[in-house]
Amino acid sequence: MLDTDKLTKKFKDTVAVDNVTISLRQGESVGLLGPNGAGKSTAIAMISTLMKPTSGDVRLHGKSVLKNNGAMRAILVVVPQKIALYEELSAYENLKFFGRIYGLTGKKLEGQIQYVLELVGLSDRQKELVKNYSGGMQRRVNLAAAMMHEPEVLIMDEPTVGIDPQSRNHLLETIRKLNREQGMTVLYTSHYMEEVEKLCDRVYIMDHGKVIASGTKEELKGILSEEETVWIEFDKSYPKLFEKLGQIEGIQHAVTDEHSLKLIIPKGARVLGTLFHEAERYGAQIINVNVQTPTLEDVFLRLTGRKLRD
Amino acid sequence: MKAVFLLQWRRFYRKPLLVVTMFGLTVIFVSVSAAGNQGGPQAVPLYADQSLTEREANDWLERLNDDDRFAFELMPESRARTLVADGNVGHAVKLLTTDYRLLVGREDPNRFVLDSYLRRTYSEELSLQRAEQAVPGIREQVESSRDNPPLTLTVTSRQGEEDSFQYNGELQLLFGMTLFFVIYTIMFSLVRIVDEKRTGTWSRMIISPVRKWQIYLGHLGYSFLVGFSQITLIFLLFRFAFGFDLGDHFWLLIAIAACYTFSIVALGLLIISLVTKPQQLGAVIPIIATGMAMVGGAFWPIELVSNEILLAIAKVLPITYGIEALTTVAVYGEGVEAILLQLAVLIGFGAICMVIGIRLLEWRSAS
Ligand SMILES: Nc1ncnc2c1ncn2[C@@H]1O[C@H](COP(=O)(O)OP(=O)(O)O)[C@@H](O)[C@H]1O
Ligand SMILES: [Mg+2]
Numbered sequence: 190m191l192d193t194d195k196l197t198k199k200f201k202d203t204v205a206v207d208n209v210t211i212s213l214r215q216g217e218s219v220g221l222l223g224p225n226g227a228g229k230s231t232a233i234a235m236i237s238t239l240m241k242p243t244s245g246d247v248r249l250h251g252k253s254v255l256k257n258n259g260a261m262r263a264i265l266v267v268v269p270q271k272i273a274l275y276e277e278l279s280a281y282e283n284l285k286f287f288g289r290i291y292g293l294t295g296k297k298l299e300g301q302i303q304y305v306l307e308l309v310g311l312s313d314r315q316k317e318l319v320k321n322y323s324g325g326m327q328r329r330v331n332l333a334a335a336m337m338h339e340p341e342v343l344i345m346d347e348p349t350v351g352i353d354p355q356s357r358n359h360l361l362e363t364i365r366k367l368n369r370e371q372g373m374t375v376l377y378t379s380h381y382m383e384e385v386e387k388l389c390d391r392v393y394i395m396d397h398g399k400v401i402a403s404g405t406k407e408e409l410k411g412i413l414s415e416e417e418t419v420w421i422e423f424d425k426s427y428p429k430l431f432e433k434l435g436q437i438e439g440i441q442h443a444v445t446d447e448h449s450l451k452l453i454i455p456k457g458a459r460v461l462g463t464l465f466h467e468a469e470r471y472g473a474q475i476i477n478v479n480v481q482t483p484t485l486e487d488v489f490l491r492l493t494g495r496k497l498r499d
Numbered sequence: 500m501k502a503v504f505l506l507q508w509r510r511f512y513r514k515p516l517l518v519v520t521m522f523g524l525t526v527i528f529v530s531v532s533a534a535g536n537q538g539g540p541q542a543v544p545l546y547a548d549q550s551l552t553e554r555e556a557n558d559w560l561e562r563l564n565d566d567d568r569f570a571f572e573l574m575p576e577s578r579a580r581t582l583v584a585d586g587n588v589g590h591a592v593k594l595l596t597t598d599y600r601l602l603v604g605r606e607d608p609n610r611f612v613l614d615s616y617l618r619r620t621y622s623e624e625l626s627l628q629r630a631e632q633a634v635p636g637i638r639e640q641v642e643s644s645r646d647n648p649p650l651t652l653t654v655t656s657r658q659g660e661e662d663s664f665q666y667n668g669e670l671q672l673l674f675g676m677t678l679f680f681v682i683y684t685i686m687f688s689l690v691r692i693v694d695e696k697r698t699g700t701w702s703r704m705i706i707s708p709v710r711k712w713q714i715y716l717g718h719l720g721y722s723f724l725v726g727f728s729q730i731t732l733i734f735l736l737f738r739f740a741f742g743f744d745l746g747d748h749f750w751l752l753i754a755i756a757a758c759y760t761f762s763i764v765a766l767g768l769l770i771i772s773l774v775t776k777p778q779q780l781g782a783v784i785p786i787i788a789t790g791m792a793m794v795g796g797a798f799w800p801i802e803l804v805s806n807e808i809l810l811a812i813a814k815v816l817p818i819t820y821g822i823e824a825l826t827t828v829a830v831y832g833e834g835v836e837a838i839l840l841q842l843a844v845l846i847g848f849g850a851i852c853m854v855i856g857i858r859l860l861e862w863r864s865a866s
Contacts, residue, residue, distance in 0.1 A: 265706070269702065
């Protein structure tokens with residue numbers, strides 16, 4: 190129902206979004222995964238008609254929305270990355286306003302306010318001022334404000350940044366419910382691959398403004414079907430050893446993370462022996478070794494040679 | 500538009516402090532200063548040139564003391580000079596046979612009032628004396644008919660003409676302070692636009708079915724109405740509760756307030772299109788408000804300003820025209836014909852600022 194065609198946005202000296210072509214089918218839950226600065230927010234701004242693309246097109250049911258954005262604005266909503274609320278007002282007052290700008294009035298408006306408050310679990314605290322809420326509760330109101338007109342397409346821009354685990358779970362659960370039970374089409378942006386893995390049927394992976402891979406989770410992991418991930422934990426950090434291990438023949442990618450090392454190796458490659466041997470030589474103590482099936486995080490690592498988060 | 504407009508009032512209801520403060524400050528400043536000014540007649544030392552006899556000097560003293568705004572007191576020159584030098588009084592007057600000299604210790608509005616009074620009294624008295632030489636006994640006639648006028652003739656004079664400066668300290672203060680403090684109310688309510696762009700609520704509205712001009716109109720409408728209400732309430736308060744004489748054209752004052760408010764809303768929009776950081780605006784707005792008020796005649800009558808550069812700047816400030824128009828109507832009792840120019844300037848100024856301001860804001864957000 191919603192497609193972009195070679196969407197591109199250039200700022201003065203950066204190409205924030207570079208020839209991005211993605212599509213959302215009705216009722217689908219799609220992930221947009223990429224590290225900070227990948228161009229996710231910029232892509233969303235163009236899809237939601239907030240920003241004009243440098244080139245390319247955005248289409249709703251096959252019709253371009255660049256000139257005529259009314260249809261898109263009526264059915265789509267974006268939950269912004271930042272909390273975008275009037276913090277001197279109560280949750281109730283905020284929701285009332287966001288309902289009104291979508292044309293709701295009277296009983297319908299009141300009913301919808303109570304419905305979305307229920308949805309995000311804040312019914313009993315609706316009269317409190319937003320500024321007195323915790324970060325997690327503010328995030329929930331941020332989502333609730335977007336649900337006022339029952340949008341067909343819900344775009345979420347990193348909705349879980351900086352919130353407590355409990356609110357995060359509640360939020361993810363809510364989105365899943367909206368998608369599964371109400372058939373809402375969801376585009377979920379994140380740099381947390383666990384969330385995308387849990388929530389989304391299909392995934393686009395973005396880096397440096399480009400889509401570098403796309404498909405279902407299984408398809409993407411298929412990229413790594415010939416590979417394995419080996420994770421080794423040491424008692425402390427050994428920079429020289431880590432560097433050396435990364436260069437062992439057969440190892441495709443290596444990343445360090447404080448005391449541990451993650452290697453992507455071809456399936457069946459016999460590198461462990463060499464690995465233990467080298468560790469011995471450096472006098473390093475291995476605490477834990479783990480051979481894992483790949484995650485989307487590993488897919489990203491494989492594709493870019495970098496980690497999703499730094 | 501209605502939703503955006505109503506939202507602003509809701510926000511005002513939750514956070515009324517700024518507007519209430521500006522309203523309160525205006526009332527306090529005007530009422531306290533007005534009370535201070537009513538401390539009886541102003542004492543003015545008087546001393547005579549050698550060319551005057553003691554009797555002549557006493558005649559002048561009596562004649563000048565006809566007006567109860569002043570209490571002239573005849574004394575030796577040295578004493579008068581000391582009083583002025585020590586700052587006990589602002590001014591002293593030296594009598595000559597057909598003229599006077601003003602000894603000025605302090606530049607303040609009273610100097611103007613005094614000077615204008617002396618000039619009028621002198622020219623009246625001197626023409627009487629001249630007439631008396633031709634027609635002896637005319638003075639008595641004039642004086643008796645002054646007390647029982649055979650017919651009354653009202654002379655209205657226009658502001659700006661030589662010799663016609665009327666100073667009404669109370670109204671000067673009221674108009675100056677009202678137009679000054681309302682700048683804060685209006686401009687800080689416009690800062691909400693900048694804040695919305697920063698927090699992201701602006702983007703939320705943009706991607707909703709509400710149109711951009713509706714969002715602007717909601718904001719501008721609120722800022723206009725909150726400023727306009729502030730001025731109107733203050734005028735009503737001072738007219739009815741404090742008993743200020745605001746002349747016979749009260750509605751005209753309200754119309755001037757509307758035009759002035761419009762020009763300040765537009766100027767505010769231009770400012771937020773140029774200065775885009777809320778913290779910077781926190782510094783810029785007071786500077787602009789105070790600067791405009793000082794140059795434009797809100798703190799003291801513009802007639803006191805003689806620096807040509809300042810006068811030239813005053814010519815492009817809306818507050819100058821606002822005060823001029825209010826004074827013309829309330830103090831000089833003129834009707835709408837006398838202030839058409841000022842109203843046109845206020846509206847024209849506003850229209851220009853608004854067009855440039857919105858263009859700049861839109862250009863910025865597009866790039
Ligand atoms: N308004 C802007 N002006 C200039 N550069 C921008 C602007 N917005 C984003 N960028 C740049 O575009 C790139 C992508 O940013 P963004 O879309 O916010 O990434 P993400 O949301 O994936 O973290 C970054 O390099 C960022 O610095
Ligand atoms: Mg982002």
